[in-house]
Amino acid sequence: MxxxxxxxxxxxxxxxxxxxxxxxxxxxxxxxxxxxxxxxxxxxxxxxxxxxxxxxxxxxxxxxxxxxxxxxxxxxxxxxxxxxxxxxxxxxxxxxxxxxxxxxxxxxxxxxxxxxxxxxxxxxNQQLDMDSCQDWGEAVDVHTFYGRTQELATLQQWIVQDRCPLVALVGMGGIGKTTLSIKLAQQLQSDFKYIIWRSLRHAPPIRELLEEIIYFLSNQQEKDLPETTNGRISLLLKYFRKSPCLLILDGAESILNYDRKDTHYQEEDEEYGRLIKYIGETYHQSCLLLTSREKPKEVAIREGEELPTRSLRLIGLDELEGQYILKGKGIYGSEDDLKKIIQIYGGNPLLLNMVSTTIQNIFDSSASDFLKQEIIVFNDVKEFFDSQFNRLQPIEKELMYCLAIEREPVSFQKLKNDFGLKVQSLELAEALESLRRRSLVEKNQGFFTLQIVLMEYTTARLLKEICQEIRTQQISLLKSSKLLKLIVKNYVRTTQSNIFFRMVLDQLLLELGSKKNVESQLDTILSTLQHESFKLEDTTDDIISLIHRMQVNLSSYK
Known part of the structure; x- marks a missing residue:
């Protein structure tokens, strides 16, 4: 620390x-x-x-x-x-x-x-002259810091030269927002009389957070604080006008509710929205820097290249910066192997550190030996993405599955065709934008796709759900989803079919114990579907086709 x-x-x-x-x-x-x-x-x-x-x-x-x-x-x-x-x-x-x-x-x-x-x-106590007062909270030690030269320069320009009162640093989890915010604050110590760094990871009640910030800014003199949150925000703004202060609130996604389509503040933390709004709209000589996996709406509706509110989306490290992490952890290999690892994990510093530990412990620090296994989603990486995937809306999950099945970048119209008439264009666009705000979906020249590691994670998750439905004979995902037709089209009717079905069958064999048990399970499901086909949705024929195809693939197993 x-x-x-x-x-x-x-x-x-x-x-x-x-x-x-x-x-x-x-x-x-x-x-x-x-x-x-x-x-x-x-x-x-x-x-x-x-x-x-x-x-x-x-x-x-x-x-x-x-x-x-x-x-x-x-x-x-x-x-x-x-x-x-x-x-x-x-x-x-x-x-x-x-x-x-x-x-x-x-x-x-x-x-x-x-x-x-x-x-x-x-x-x-003796009152001493001061250049800067700093309260770093739980800021981590950033003595090991790679790259981000351009990002630091941009943020410094916005905050110091352009005097933006509200700036957001957004990006996928693990991309380096926290460490960058700390490094930036260290470089700006001479530009602000006060620097305060706070984590919102556990969603601290705003009244208490405001109390301790005001207490710090007032040199412990402000004791009788207003009872209301609005009163405390007004008092904070008074100190913001009095002296230049850099306030950094890290992990703003913790006060956002992902259970609805729009980005809004959880009921108990709606007042955070007012705090952000007032700081962005009111005249003062200070700056609030937010870091978040998703852009807060109070920033999104006010930002612009020439406006006082701005945001910077953080992407992965480049190949040279990524190699510093791998080599710093003792990973060795050819330049191509190291580049491939960096590409697979999207230059995400946290993921690169995770995989480096695995390569050290399991593959004796050899990048080549790790890549030969073709396993890139191990436990730590899975848990990392689970925490984000579990908070998605159903349509957002289906979009992730569709992009994983497609494998290649696809246009909005192609996704609209995949979903069919049951999903309105507006609903699909909102879901896509929500995923992009969380840095889960990438867009390039009008085409959407997933990072390699996220694509493999999402595919593995889909396969696991399909296997679970077959094992339990509870065919709900495939019945209700647009995914089935996509699976049939992209796998059953293409050369990739064997790869897909072998992955499913391998998992079923692992879970059910024998080829005979898998055959029995597929026969039971097929019989049930054929018997009830007149009652079911129009996806039934596709499910039956899928089961038949799996039976064909299973026949090649010994």
């Missing part, structure tokens, strides 16, 4: 990690937990041992402040009471005792923290 930088004129190095607010029921009552005391606890621990309180320690501290027992905290947070009472709690009180220089327990820690806060009154 990155070493925290602080404002010299502050009474103490108060650096509260706002990334750990999402604490279920305990957090919903956090208004009784004084932010300043919590800042003191985290700060004195950091000053004593060089590390901040852990997430679980903060949960116990917050719960204890509310007066909850270990049992109640455990029930609310999903932990073992024994673990909290015998391990986390005692360690926490010991750490605080050492940091505060007095005996601290669950019973007296509030008094001890309040006493330390009193001693930390700014009037008792």
């Amino acid at each position: 990155m070493s925290a930088h602080f404002c010299p004129s502050r009474a103490t190095d108060f650096n509260y990690f706002g990334d750990n607010y999402k604490m279920n029921a305990i957090n919903s009552q956090s208004s009784t937990f004084e932010t300043r005391e919590f800042i003191v606890a985290d700060t004195v621990v950091f000053n004593k041992q060089g590390t901040h309180l852990t997430d679980i320690q903060k949960i116990v501290l917050r719960g204890a402040w509310q007066g909850y027992t270990y049992e109640e905290i455990a029930d609310r947070e999903g932990y073992s009471e024994k673990y909290l009472k015998r391990d986390v709690g005692p360690r926490l009180w010991k750490i605080l005792s050492e940091a505060l220089g007095e005996k601290v327990s669950k019973k007296n820690f509030r008094t001890a923290l309040e006493r330390r806060l009193t001693l930390a009154n700014p009037s008792h």
